[in-house]
Structure formats: structure tokens, C-alpha cells
Amino acid sequence: MGTETYSISELARELGINPSTIRYYEHKGLIMPGRTGGNQRVYTARDRARLKLILRGKHFNATLEQIGEMIGPADRDMTEKNQIDKSLWYIDRRMEEIVKQKKELALFESDLLSLRKKLVRRKRELAK
Amino acid sequence: MGTETYSISELARELGINPSTIRYYEHKGLIMPGRTGGNQRVYTARDRARLKLILRGKHFNATLEQIGEMIGPADRDMTEKNQIDKSLWYIDRRMEEIVKQKKELALFESDLLSLRKKLVRRKRELAK
DNA sequence: GCTTAACTTAAAGTTAACTTTAAGTTTAAT
DNA sequence: ATTAAACTTAAAGTTAACTTTAAGTTAAGC
Numbered sequence: 499m500g501t502e503t504y505s506i507s508e509l510a511r512e513l514g515i516n517p518s519t520i521r522y523y524e525h526k527g528l529i530m531p532g533r534t535g536g537n538q539r540v541y542t543a544r545d546r547a548r549l550k551l552i553l554r555g556k557h558f559n560a561t562l563e564q565i566g567e568m569i570g571p572a573d574r575d576m577t578e579k580n581q582i583d584k585s586l587w588y589i590d591r592r593m594e595e596i597v598k599q600k601k602e603l604a605l606f607e608s609d610l611l612s613l614r615k616k617l618v619r620r621k622r623e624l625a626k
Numbered sequence: 627m628g629t630e631t632y633s634i635s636e637l638a639r640e641l642g643i644n645p646s647t648i649r650y651y652e653h654k655g656l657i658m659p660g661r662t663g664g665n666q667r668v669y670t671a672r673d674r675a676r677l678k679l680i681l682r683g684k685h686f687n688a689t690l691e692q693i694g695e696m697i698g699p700a701d702r703d704m705t706e707k708n709q710i711d712k713s714l715w716y717i718d719r720r721m722e723e724i725v726k727q728k729k730e731l732a733l734f735e736s737d738l739l740s741l742r743k744k745l746v747r748r749k750r751e752l753a754k
Numbered sequence: 755g756c757t758t759a760a761c762t763t764a765a766a767g768t769t770a771a772c773t774t775t776a777a778g779t780t781t782a783a784t
Numbered sequence: 785a786t787t788a789a790a791c792t793t794a795a796a797g798t799t800a801a802c803t804t805t806a807a808g809t810t811a812a813g814c
Contacts (some may be wrong), residue, residue: 507790517791518773526771536780538791551741554734558727559687562771569741582749589742596735599686603731606682607724613679613697614717621710635760645761646803654801664810666761690801761810766803773798780791 504541506531513549520549526562528552530572548572558599560592568592632669634659641677648677654690656680658700676700686727688720696720 510517523529524539529548531539541549548569555565567588570581638645651657652667657676659667669677676697683693695716698709 505790516773519771521793522772534780534791536791538780551737554730554737556771557687557730558734559685568738577748577752579749579752582745582752586742586745586749589738589745593735593738596731596738599731600728602682602685603724603727606686607721609679609682610696610717610721610724614714617710617714617717620705621707621714624705624707624710633760644803647801649763650802662761662810664761666810684801756814757812759810759812762808764806766805768803769801771799773796775796776794778792780789782787782789784786784788 502543504546506539506541509541509546509549512546513553515553523549523552523562524572526566528562528566528569528572555592564588564592630671632674634667634669637669637674637677640674641681643681651677651680651690652700654694656690656694656697656700683720692716692720 504512506517506520510520520529524531529541529545529552531541531545534540551569552562552565555568556562560568568585570585632640634645634648638648648657652659657669657673657680659669659673662668679697680690680693683696684690688696696713698713
């Protein structure tokens, strides 16, 4: 029942990142896990989902700051209309960028393909 | 007739980057423009094409080092079979990554969409 | 010929995003 | 109860990719 929690190193191992990186994200305000009696960090499924979202965003060039703006502050429970509107605004901007990125990706792919062709042709020249 | 050349600042302006950035790429071995009698850099159409390729690669996460490996050294005229094979190998690796990147992009897009939905729902809750 | 914008180099400075370190504290296993 | 692994903080260190600076040199317009 939705009560599974993780220590920082479990989560880090699962996500393939350094525990320090997770602490760094916290330092930057992107997550805010709970603590045990002895002050050690405890991560919930929600924290894990946030982290995955952060990593996915990172994977194609969003800065941590942009990601923070999209997913909203970690502490607040997103109960304020203003905050929701702000997040929505950033999400919509990012969606526009995704469209652009898709186009750029296609262009780069075709650039690479034509570079590839050129190289193959040159190689054939050399072989003869 | 294919003889158009550019100064560093012309090229920088056209590409929307800092002249220092172009010098930095040269420092890293990615381009190697000619020089005037007075030692100032002269860029050809070929240099310009290389730069555009670098910028496009950058736009979605290739490091300068990876780019350098794909497009080959700036000085050599790509007349050596080994060098061509090396470039081809890196190009093919990058193409594989492009496929992955496309998938990730789609995943991120759907993550963002579901985050968006959640936010809209919560906003509606607050409004009632 | 003079001025000034654009260029030259090499080195230092900047920023984002970590990563490492040091010196201690907590938890888990025996 | 002891030991070792995992944790804690704050600060310093690292890396890539620039950007800025300083002290000159070259080129273009008048």
C-alpha cells in the first residue's frame, strides 16, 4: 500500500546516479525527502517519481532551473492556484521546445546521413 | 564561385555565437581556418558548414569531443582510410543515440502531458 | 596619415552540474 | 556491545564550455 520508502543509496542505485547528486538536487530545491528519527533521508514513491522526471528532463537539455520551474517547488503541496498556473506555463513552454527539438533532431540526423554518404563515397574513391 | 570567405565576426554574427566561441572550437581542434597576410582568420564555406554541424550537434547533447570524433580532424583532408572508418564508426554510434533520444523525447512528452493533466485537475478542484 | 573597429594571443574568470573530502553520527548485523 | 556500512553537513574541488581581460596588431574609412 503506497508505503514503500527508499534510502538515498537505494534510490541512487536504482536510478543509476550518485547519492551526492540526489543531495545536490535537494540543495537546489527540487526534492525534499522526509527524515528518520536519526535525521537520515527517506524517499517516498512521489520523491522517486519526481527524480525520474528530473532525470528525463535532463536527458535532453533542460537545465535544473527549468525543470524546477516545471515541476514546481518540492515542499509546497501544490495547493495554490498561482503556483499551478506557473507550472502550467512552464510546461507549455517546454512542450513547444519539444516540438522544436524533434525538428532539430531530424535535421541533425539528415546532416549525419549526408556526411556519412560523403565519407563512404570518399572511401570508395580511395579503394579504387 | 565557391570563393566566398568570412571574417570571424561575420561568421559569429551569422551563426549567433560569440567570436570567442569560434576561437575556442579552433583551440579544441574542431576547425582550422586559413589566415590573411596579417594573421587574421579567414573562414571558407567549408568551415562555415563544419561550424553549423557542430552547433546542430550541440543542440541536443553531443559533447564537443564527440562531435570532433564524428566530423574528423579539421586539418587533414580526410584522405586516410583509417580516419574515415573512425568517423563512420562515431557517426553510426551517434545515429543509434538519435534513435534513443527520439524515444526519450516521446516519453518526456507524455510525462509532461500527464503532469499537466494532474495540475489542471487540481486547479479545477480548487475552483469549486 | 590618422582613427577606430576588428583582429591577435594567452591566461584568467565564470557558470552549471556535479563530485569529493573531512569529520563526525546513525543503523544494521553479529 | 562492537564493528562496519551508510548516513550526515558544509565546503572545497572538478570538468566542460565558454567568456572576459589585457596588451597589443591589423585593416578599413576618411
